[in-house]
Amino acid sequence: MTPTTWRVRPATAADLEPIAALHTAARAAYVRGRVPDAPFDAPAEHARWREVWSRVLHREDSPTLCAVRRDRVVGAASYVPDAAPARRDPRRTGPATVTLHQLHVDPAHWGTGVGRALHAACLHAWRAAGFSRAALDVLWHNHRARAFYTRLGWHPDPDRRPAPDASHLSLTLPLGRC
Numbered sequence: 792m793t794p795t796t797w798r799v800r801p802a803t804a805a806d807l808e809p810i811a812a813l814h815t816a817a818r819a820a821y822v823r824g825r826v827p828d829a830p831f832d833a834p835a836e837h838a839r840w841r842e843v844w845s846r847v848l849h850r851e852d853s854p855t856l857c858a859v860r861r862d863r864v865v866g867a868a869s870y871v872p873d874a875a876p877a878r879r880d881p882r883r884t885g886p887a888t889v890t891l892h893q894l895h896v897d898p899a900h901w902g903t904g905v906g907r908a909l910h911a912a913c914l915h916a917w918r919a920a921g922f923s924r925a926a927l928d929v930l931w932h933n934h935r936a937r938a939f940y941t942r943l944g945w946h947p948d949p950d951r952r953p954a955p956d957a958s959h960l961s962l963t964l965p966l967g968r969c
């Protein structure tokens with residue numbers, strides 16, 4: 792699949808069902824390797840992720856992008872600016888850190904460049920908004936995602952300790968100018 796066969800655009804409320812479905816499928820695929828019998832693609836899981844994405848898509852402070860191929864949503868990413876620095880110093884004009892909250896690709900499209908395209912679109916938006924740093928948490932056992940982010944320049948955040956149960960790894964990425 793060549794990059795010209797899909798495009799990245801802002802997500803809309805009409806994208807809710809396909810985003811929830813691909814998130815459910817992606818989560819089931821990467822968790823199944825660790826817990827083979829868990830029903831991560833059950834209707835209840837889809838309903839749970841549909842509710843999460845419904846809230847995300849209606850938040851003004853959480854931009855969401857989706858990758859579309861032949862009018863089908865095949866990936867989604869959402870991020871949230873860190874408002875804490877502005878609260879600590881009201882003279883700040885904008886947040887310095889942005890958190891990549893979600894980035895999921897339909898497993899049928901893993902390895903095709905969809906994730907990279909979503910990531911690149913996020914980087915472009917973050918730099919244009921003046922962020923100097925990005926952060927994210929990744930499941931410790933999701934080696935595929937950890938390798939993906941490492942290839943894109945993310946590294947363990949020295950300021951954030953791993954989760955007490957060692958379930959998540961915090962990563963950071965300095966955002967130089969374009």
